[in-house]
Amino acid sequence: MARKHSKHDSFEDLHDEEEAAPPPVPCWLCGRPTGTTIVWHHPVPKSRGGRDVVPMHSICQQTLIANFTNSELQRHGTNVEGLLDNPAVRKFVDWVANKDPDFTAPITKKKR
Known part of the structure; x- marks a missing residue:
């Protein structure tokens, strides 16, 4: 297996490559950039x-789960x-629009 970098290369080149991080992906529901934790949500439930x-x-995912049943999510599909x-x-x-991307808080349970 070939090495990605020669053992004689300088470490400065490695440091430059690590700094070029991809831009954050926007959240599907609120549109804010995602933080370190990204949840991959099924808009239409797998079931x-x-x-x-x-x-x-x-x-944002917890809010959807607390406010909609699987049937309702299926009806909405990918329509935000x-x-x-x-x-x-x-x-x-x-409310969450001005919060930090990694902000989290407890969500109330489903009202059924």
Whole structure:
């Protein structure tokens, strides 16, 4: 197996490559850049035949799970605007808009 770098190369080249990090991916629900933890969420639940995944903050995913059933998520599909029409989700997105990308907080349980 070939080495990526020769053992005679300087370490300065290695340091330059590590600094070029890709830009953060935006959250599917709130649009804020994701932090160190990215949750890959199925907009249509796997139990309902969903295969696509989207990047989200864990707090945003918890909010969706607390406010929608799997059937409701299946009906909305990948339509974010339909989810944001829910007053509780809209209130959450407006509240979290100015928070740090790695912000997390406990979410209330499902109301059933």
